[in-house]
Amino acid sequence: MAHVKRAQNRKTRKKNLYRSVKGYMKGRRRLRQATEAQMRSERYAFAGRKQRKRHFRALWIQRLSAAVRPHGLSYSQFVNGLKKAEIGLDRKQLAELALSDPATFAVVVERARAALT
Numbered sequence: 001m002a003h004v005k006r007a008q009n010r011k012t013r014k015k016n017l018y019r020s021v022k023g024y025m026k027g028r029r030r031l032r033q034a035t036e037a038q039m040r041s042e043r044y045a046f047a048g049r050k051q052r053k054r055h056f057r058a059l060w061i062q063r064l065s066a067a068v069r070p071h072g073l074s075y076s077q078f079v080n081g082l083k084k085a086e087i088g089l090d091r092k093q094l095a096e097l098a099l100s101d102p103a104t105f106a107v108v109v110e111r112a113r114a115a116l117t
Contacts, residue, residue: 081112
């Protein structure tokens with residue numbers, strides 16, 4: 001039976017751990033707490049990747065709502081009009097359009113309003 005040496009595996013694992021907790025304070029950087037700190041940070045990072053998508057969608061909706069109000073529509077009426085007019089732009093594209101090109105956005109709003117009536 002071959003003799004298995006695990007020193008290199010352990011060294012690599014510890015090197016990766018210390019690289020990921022670089023910048024942490026006191027024992028969270030050097031001791032057993034480093035493993036726990038890394039696992040906790042990975043949990044937060046995983047949740048944060050999901051939350052980022054929610055936060056951006058909420059931001060786009062707020063921007064659209066603010067951009068549509070001067071045209072006399074609410075956000076929900078606007079989205080309903082887009083659906084009826086079969087305009088396939090998503091919220092991110094619409095929010096970007098409202099910020100960068102208000103004239104084109106006004107045309108989109110008028111098409112959505114026309115589809116409502």
